[in-house]
Amino acid sequence: MKLLDFIIGNYDLKNDRHLADKLDISTPVISRIRNGHTKVSAEMMIRIHEVFGIPIAEIKSLCNMPSQSAQ
Numbered sequence: 001m002k003l004l005d006f007i008i009g010n011y012d013l014k015n016d017r018h019l020a021d022k023l024d025i026s027t028p029v030i031s032r033i034r035n036g037h038t039k040v041s042a043e044m045m046i047r048i049h050e051v052f053g054i055p056i057a058e059i060k061s062l063c064n065m066p067s068q069s070a071q
Helices: 002-010 016-023 027-034 043-052 056-062
Strands: none
Touching: 002 016, 002 027, 002 043, 002 056, 016 027, 016 043, 043 056
16 A cells, blocks of 8 residues: 555655554554555544654545545
8 A cells, every 4th residue: 555655665664563563553454454454544644644744635645535625
């Protein structure tokens, strides 16, 4: 998934497990998001924003979600 790959690549994380640890969630949650079984929730977007400082609009873009201004 584009968002997860972006975070791992730009924040010097080795893999999904390290990303899960950084977000304080379980690795299976990351796996379900990566495999398309679960969408990135609003809570997860906020958590990513808080931990990595990525703007919500950019997170939505990386998830291929429309931004508020596009609606």
